[in-house]
Amino acid sequence: MERLGKVIVGQCGGLPLAIIVLGGLLMTKSTLSKWRTVHQYFNSFLRRGRSSRETGRVHEVLALSYHDLPYQLKPCFLHLGNFPEDCKIPTRKLYPLWAAEGFLSQESHQDEKEPIIDIAEHYLGGLVQRCMVQVQVDEATGKFKSCQLHDLTRELCLVKGKEEIFLKKIPLRYEPEVINSPSSSALATSISVTRRLSIAVDHDFDSLFFSRLRDRKNLQSTLDFLCKELKLVRVLDLERFDFGKELSESVGNLVYLRYLSLRGSQLYTLLSSIGKLKYLQTLDLRVPFLVCLTIPNVIFMLNHLRRLYLPPDHKCPDKLQLDSLGKLEILKNFHTGVSDHKDIPKLTKLLKLAAVSTLEIGNLDKFISCIKMESNHLRDSSFLIICDFQSERQFAVLGQIVGASHLHKLDLIGFINRLPEHCHFAQSFTKLTLRRSKLKEDPMATLEKLPNLYSLILRKDVFEGNETCCSRQGFPRLAILELQGLASLEYWRIGQGAMPNLYCLTIDECINLRMVPDGMKFIATLRELMILNMPEAFKRRVQKVQEEEGEESHKVEHTPLITIIETSSTSFKN
Template structure:
């Protein structure tokens, strides 16, 4: 084993990230035969990458580490392509999202009384042990609080996500173009992706497209930096498969009515309201969204938060929600 290990390190041409990832991969192999298979795979990958320079050598090693992942870890890894470069990813939120997205399900073998979130956390630890994900912050008990991707690992993640049709990135508009503020263009983009499941729209847009223009299979919607003056809920409540809704600096009006009709938003599991500085009361219709399990409040006015706390005027609106998180 030592001889094979030394040969593999030599083939990595002294590149630290390649050596670290190879080490993480070998740590999952217990027999000499398994090490020999990895050695032969590395040889073929690195010979191909060496023709194109050092960065290609690293890319080939990272690609091999991805191909060696167990099938249940691959979608968990590809999901990290959604996060921005150098972003510290909250571990607790990540494992919950994996569960919500269905990447972790009861069909996988759970240990004893283990919950799905516990299994998802084990998946994260496995990716870290394989040196594919880096630890960001740990708590006093040693538990992982946040994680992140190395720049080159993120490049691989994006490449594989696009290659396997896990993710589709619409080319961003130029800052000099005015198209980004046009609701017509936004509507045309989403209409062109009828099987889209996740959508992130960013820009100073003051009106949402009509609900008929949103893809029927949409499960996750993030609206970032909008400047909506009218309540967006008459549109959003008509998206029947929506499970995750996030709004960052989206609503600049004072009152989001959220008048929910019977049976509307039957799938909504997670709602995040962030940085809506003029919004002082919680949407009244929230009390009718019976499937809501997580409500996250970020950077909202103090009065808004006080109304949702114990004894607050709006507590009755959200008392059916098991998890309410306030973040500044």
């Protein structure tokens, strides 16, 4: 096998991408005979190749790798051509799209009850193993965070997609022409033979989006036309559009729709026609933070819904009923002030939950007890809880919260008498934000012992003491630390060996902090330091002015990016 491998590598002409992709293909073959089969196919592809040039040879290697893909991975690969060049495709968006298109088959897996999101992760892993895509892994979870195509791999993706009539892309500059001529033969052909239609947006889309789309008076008519002509469409991705007050009623006519995203779009009212979308699997309503979306009580009618992303700020004329969504796997921005917390235990397939709670302590206790039941399928939860924890009963509930085995992220707003001992925190705990806690004891003494804590944000009067300490070997996995509005903090000590993986540190409006900790010079991993809204004397000690070093700048000289700015109206002159 080694000898044959060297022959195959030699035929790659020393081209890195060709070697990597072919190596990924050979990794899936366990016997010498299978390697020989790959070699024969490779020679065949080279003989009928388009060119002897380097790029031509790479194309033939990529074509061979595509030819050898398992049947279930080919549509997943071709679908990636729908995204712009050099785009990092987030898996949280990609997996629901694959599910909506019907690419993910539970029948091909031994466990037919395996969640769709796990099947998608497995499929992407197959493409990664064959080096067809490049991926970024989430350090906190170990899961794929995003994927990306190499330029030449994307070219193959588009060529194969065109050959197989898999995807038709219409550049934005042609859209008015297409829409204004609905009877044109070009459009009729596109609709009749193309399985997927993508209206691609120019590269300056992000920077000009809202200003451009507010001027596009035909936006609603465009949507009405598409809803009329493409009645069998499964995916409608309408992110960051400006719809004005409400979305077109015609969307409710797309009864076969599996995926609808309005993320980042400007609208204030969701019409009740959304309740007609009986086969919808993914509904993303995360409009901008400053927009409060009114949602009619019709979502409970979407019995096939698996992923529901509610807006950060939303309201419902009645309680937003969710208890009938028996297939729901992901629920984000659930708010106990809008929906009934008693609905959650009825969502028996729920895997991921992000919730905002304003419950009083009695109902909060019941809510936490329900989601901690052994019969619950939850594997990933995050909570924003607005509540005071002063009495012993309230402290006991806090212990229940931080001990939830599926808890990954927690944001607590309100008074906390004291923190639970570190041994009471779940091992899954990775991200913590505390605000207005008014702790008397140094929180670092407890939090630095959490083995998997990745992000820690302390804001607005979290700690009333004047000294905090990060001990040697403390915070072993912490990568992000933010101290904001700790007005009483004067001294901060960092032991050598503390925070060995710290990447980003923000010090914001800690107006009495006297100096940068000496231990900062030992944190070799620090790549970004942000000093915001701090007194002038503190900033002078850190920054370099006209080639003259600040008296404490040597403590952070190893940090590549240091940002010192004012973001608030308050100015500190001392």
